[in-house]
Every structure is written in C-alpha cells, then in structure tokens.
Amino acid sequence: MSALEIRDIRKSYGSVETLKGIDIALQSGEFLVLLGSSGCGKSTLLNIIAGLAEATSGDVLVGGRSILGVHPKNRDIAMVFQSYALYPNLTVHRNIGFGLEMRGVPADERDRAVHEAAKLLQIETLLDRKPSQLSGGQRQRVAIGRALVRKPQVFLFDEPLSNLDAKLRLEMRTELKRLHQMLQTTIVYVTHDQIEAMTLATRIAVMRDGRIEQLGTPEEIYDQPATLYVAGFVGAPSMNMLQAVFTDGKLAIADTDVRIPVPARYRNSARDGARVVVGIRPEALRVATGAATDLSLPVEIEVVELTGPELVTTARIGPQRLTACLPPRTRLAKSQTCSFAFDETALRLFDPATGKAFPDQSSRV
Numbered sequence: 001m002s003a004l005e006i007r008d009i010r011k012s013y014g015s016v017e018t019l020k021g022i023d024i025a026l027q028s029g030e031f032l033v034l035l036g037s038s039g040c041g042k043s044t045l046l047n048i049i050a051g052l053a054e055a056t057s058g059d060v061l062v063g064g065r066s067i068l069g070v071h072p073k074n075r076d077i078a079m080v081f082q083s084y085a086l087y088p089n090l091t092v093h094r095n096i097g098f099g100l101e102m103r104g105v106p107a108d109e110r111d112r113a114v115h116e117a118a119k120l121l122q123i124e125t126l127l128d129r130k131p132s133q134l135s136g137g138q139r140q141r142v143a144i145g146r147a148l149v150r151k152p153q154v155f156l157f158d159e160p161l162s163n164l165d166a167k168l169r170l171e172m173r174t175e176l177k178r179l180h181q182m183l184q185t186t187i188v189y190v191t192h193d194q195i196e197a198m199t200l201a202t203r204i205a206v207m208r209d210g211r212i213e214q215l216g217t218p219e220e221i222y223d224q225p226a227t228l229y230v231a232g233f234v235g236a237p238s239m240n241m242l243q244a245v246f247t248d249g250k251l252a253i254a255d256t257d258v259r260i261p262v263p264a265r266y267r268n269s270a271r272d273g274a275r276v277v278v279g280i281r282p283e284a285l286r287v288a289t290g291a292a293t294d295l296s297l298p299v300e301i302e303v304v305e306l307t308g309p310e311l312v313t314t315a316r317i318g319p320q321r322l323t324a325c326l327p328p329r330t331r332l333a334k335s336q337t338c339s340f341a342f343d344e345t346a347l348r349l350f351d352p353a354t355g356k357a358f359p360d361q362s363s364r365v
C-alpha cells in the first residue's frame, strides 16, 4: 500500500485549469520533490494534500484512506512553510510544542518530545528564546521541529530554504537530508531549485503547466530526460541542444558540413530528412587531442569562464552554440578553433515536433 497516493487531482480557478490530472503514488520513506518553474501548480498541489485548498476532482489517500473529507488538523500531515509561520510572542519551546499543547498532550510528555526534536535539530540551547532572537536558519529549524514533534505520516515542505542566504541554504539542505536518512519519513517537498531537487529527492516530479512532465529518480531525470523541457530545466549549465537533420544514417548538424553517426540505440527512429534535436550535457564534452573523429564537433571558442572547479567554455558550431564544462587548467583562448569530443552514449535525441525524447532502444537490445 502506498504511504501517499494522489489520484487524478484537478484544480480549476474559475475557467482556468491549474492542475490537469496529477497521479503519484509514494512508498513510505520516499522523498518526493515537486520541481517546476513559477506558476506550474506545485504549491496548489501541496496545499490540496495539506487541506489548505480544495481539489476540483480526484482523490488523495494517506495509508490507503481518502483524506479529502478530513479536517487539515486530523490528516496526520505536517507542513513547513517558506515563511516559517512561528508565533512571535512564544518561546522556541512553546512554538515547537504548540501543536501538542492544542491536542491536550500532558506537559511532561510534550517537554520530552520538544527536547528530542531540539536535540535532532541542534537547537537545544535556544529553547527559551523568542523567534525575533533567532537567525533565519534557526527559525527554519524551529519550524521543522514543530512538524517533527507531531510524528506525522507525511511531511510537506513548501520552498523551506528560499528565504535563506546561499551558505545557509546549503547547510540546511544537508541537514534535511541527514534528518530524512535518520527518520525515513515520507516527504513531499516543493522547490524551483533543481540542485535542491537533485540532491534531496528519492524521486522528482518535474511539473509544467499543471501536469507532470516526468516522474523519476534524480538519475533518470538527469540522464534520460523524457522531453526537451526536462532536459533544459535540470542541469546548469543546461544540456546543449543542437538542431540537426537525419541524413543518410547520420546526424547532419544544421547549417554546417558536420555529420556524426546516429547512435545505434536510436537507429529505428532515424527517418531520412526528419529534423532532430541532438542533446549533449556540457560535462560530456572534452577537448579532442588527436585528429578529428566522427565523434567530435569542430568548434570556435567564444567565451572562456573559470568558475574555480571548472572552465565553462562557450563555443560556436556554425550559427549554433555549445557549452562545455572542462577541467580548469584547459588552455583555450577566444577565437581558437578545436574539436570537442564525446562518447556516443552521451547523445540524447529529441523530436522537435513533439518535444519528446526518441525512444532509446538500448534497453531492448
């Protein structure tokens, strides 16, 4: 039985359909990240699970039981908001224990639960302070503590790190991962930050315009993007996408004389004359040393940027651009010509007409 099941959830505001049929089933202990750009419906879906918004149709089940008719307080779900939503005039101790206090949990039991959560979150020394005497990261820990003490079946997080500065965000990300590994709770987490999604999730649902574009493990989403949208959204710098045409069993890169072989696993998709988008991740490119081969692309270097761990290099192939993430000591200068080599397995082919990845036949061979 799924810990959380979302069945064909739809939501309309007036005549506008914001969620267009969402289906997800989560096993206990999964960390699902809802990833997508602003306005795609992530928060709406989270709010429906929490009971803060009503679905137009569909169902949500926790532990096999429908919860849509259940009051938010009784759903056995705890939500952590971006804004923390702490009570300013209560101490950290009372903020964390507030939900238990409201449910009439005796003071000594409450106290034990609060200390246990505070210890996990390393905020035991802050229990007598008020929220105004805390940093952003500490406030976020209190908000998480308040959710933890309720020991819910499902945790919901709505962009919990977006108010923190970059360094703290990284720290809290690691902290959340540690907590999840330790407690093995079921989590649904909303973000538009793809690094957060890649590092935290056991599965990612990439959302677009009220639909799930792809649902998969971080590795699947990164290595086998189902659509051009997912390929472009996940990864920074994003996947290179070269316009090309299937020509005599080759990929003819548009507006150049360059032809590269169609990888064997895509041969069944190659219809002579059809347009194709060739996807290749920047880190899959390297500067070719010997003579050019049919697994390399002749380029002219345009911009070279040293980020520290890598040299991010933008180059031109005909009128199109390619980005390569190269080792930092690579010697390259503007206007230099060279070849970027790659392995055949690094190529991903997409149909520009549908935006979908061509089927990869390697698994059927």
Ligand SMILES: Nc1ncnc2c1ncn2[C@@H]1O[C@H](COP(=O)(O)OP(=O)(O)OP(=O)(O)O)[C@@H](O)[C@H]1O
Residues within 6 Å of the ligand: 013, 018, 036, 037, 038, 039, 040, 041, 042, 043, 044, 045, 192
């Ligand atoms: N109460 C409402 N009335 C009308 N439209 C709404 C309401 N709430 C949300 N919407 C619309 O529904 C769409 C999805 O909103 P939602 O907040 O779920 O997106 P999101 O993916 O969480 O975006 P963000 O990352 O900006 O929070 C948006 O177009 C939004 O304008």
